[in-house]
Amino acid sequence: MKTAVFVKAGQMAIETIEKPSVIEVDDAIIRVVRACVCGSDLWSYRGDDDKATHSANSGHEIIGIVEEVGSAINTVKKGDFVIAPFTHGCGHCAACRAGFEGGCQGHDRSTNFSSGYQAEYVRYAHADWSLVKIPGQPSDYSEGMIASLLALADVMPTGYHAARVANVQKGDTVAVVGDGAVGLCAVIAAKMLGAKRIIIMSRHKDRQELALEFGATDIVEERGEEGVAKVLELTNGDGVDAALECVGTQLSTETALAIARPGAATGRVGVPHTKDINLSDYFFQNAIIAGGPASVTTYDKSVLLKAVLDGEINPGKVFTQSYSLDDIDQAYKDMQERKTIKSMVVVSK
């Protein structure tokens, strides 16, 4: 079967490898219908990750059809259409029970996250509780709905996580730092949770337009200190009730912390590429710093799948270009060059 591999900075390629098969009793083999490229995949593609190794970061978001299951799998069966969350919660440990399956304590932590899912088939570990069944088959859905279902494997739950851990409440003024697919989904999430005002920090017209469609009320194009000043100006000097940090850089993290009013939480979901931060600096403003890998299964099963199926939210709109698996390098390149907000990879029907 075909699989994408990271060769070196700026170069993805397709290799042919053996089709995976069930190894552990809680494995599921999934035929991939759609995969995609994540902003976090681009860190190594850009060359920002010094230690990125061959085949690192080649995708972790898919929807597909269950091909085969191990003997311990009871929740899905061959032929089921599923969302494969990038997190692999066991559903039973203290972390999972508390709704934080990204930190699952039920198995070796090195198997908590997906990797290498831009492929024709994947072996999905710890599948029983984690996989999210979608009613029907791919052919039952429009291409737009397929895109929104794909968004439920990572990017929409990740935006939702930012809003949840930042404790967004009805009537709040919220700022979203970052206009990538996660930032745009964070706008959707803030609106779902009742935010009255949603400020997005964005410098790209196509993303600004989608943000407004998703519910943003204000756009701040400035960055750094100027961006902070602008958000403070928009909020009468108060700062925001919740800051959603959807990038992961030092600048975006410091910006989010600086625009949060005393006692407000910053929900960070961008994989951090930050230097050290002196927590003492944020003590006197009672800063709350929260976040990490999203609780994908929990959110999909409780809220997000229904919202997508009901047409209440359309996170699939973040996919503005589609590619075949053979064109994986182009899918990375275009996303890196901001020619698409997020690249969808059509693997099978």
Add this chain to the structure above:
Amino acid sequence: MKTAVFVKAGQMAIETIEKPSVIEVDDAIIRVVRACVCGSDLWSYRGDDDKATHSANSGHEIIGIVEEVGSAINTVKKGDFVIAPFTHGCGHCAACRAGFEGGCQGHDRSTNFSSGYQAEYVRYAHADWSLVKIPGQPSDYSEGMIASLLALADVMPTGYHAARVANVQKGDTVAVVGDGAVGLCAVIAAKMLGAKRIIIMSRHKDRQELALEFGATDIVEERGEEGVAKVLELTNGDGVDAALECVGTQLSTETALAIARPGAATGRVGVPHTKDINLSDYFFQNAIIAGGPASVTTYDKSVLLKAVLDGEINPGKVFTQSYSLDDIDQAYKDMQERKTIKSMVVVSK
């Protein structure tokens, strides 16, 4: 009048200065009945604060009688018995409305916190919303109740803040890092909020006993990595649902973060004396880092004053020695040497 001043590391002294008078319209002059020494006062006394200047950190916790008020004060009048919170919230800004008056945005932030309150009289700024009226007069209360009322100026609300921002819920397993007066009050707070199991990290017999009396269920004497291992062992490897950091050192902060299960919050209220922390390290465990100066007025008015007056809680037990104002150096010295958990200063009747 007499006032305590910090002379140099290891030496407090009494000086005679002019009695303060109303300067701003929202000032109140308070005759001090009881003052005390805070763990944060000891940083400079120990010589840990390189930049500590003459008269720094000479107290910020008192109860007393209102002597005079400015023209903008409507909530208290001459003769009222009051708790003087170390925070000075305006009650009207975004931070105060959100319940975080320690970050009050309503006035110059340099006037947000009390200083120099080990004295016969104090000028209490921004008094109108901030002061907390106690029914009756000091003579109406037992010495034990007076001690508990004094604890409401800082130490009890600070322990309560740790538990609140760490989101302690009914049934939780909670760890308190630190057995100073704040840590002991955090035990009281965790119990008030319904924690089922309260682990205190403490190495001193007198404090262990008081912690057990206040509601602690487990004591961990080990520190550092051994302490972390012990807490994990006590929780079947899960970690705790909430970690209350009541010291402020690098070791105590890292310990609190290490014993929190994925998704659990660390509520930190010890004035931080920490080096930089790499937030990336805590991303994959979905750590929540919260805390800062306590919301003293908010907690006293909503919950704590009633709990003290009803005899439901007895935080005043942390005061294990009393001193006259003239003996201020001894009050610091004995607390520094752990001969008393917290030193009370009897200023007037």
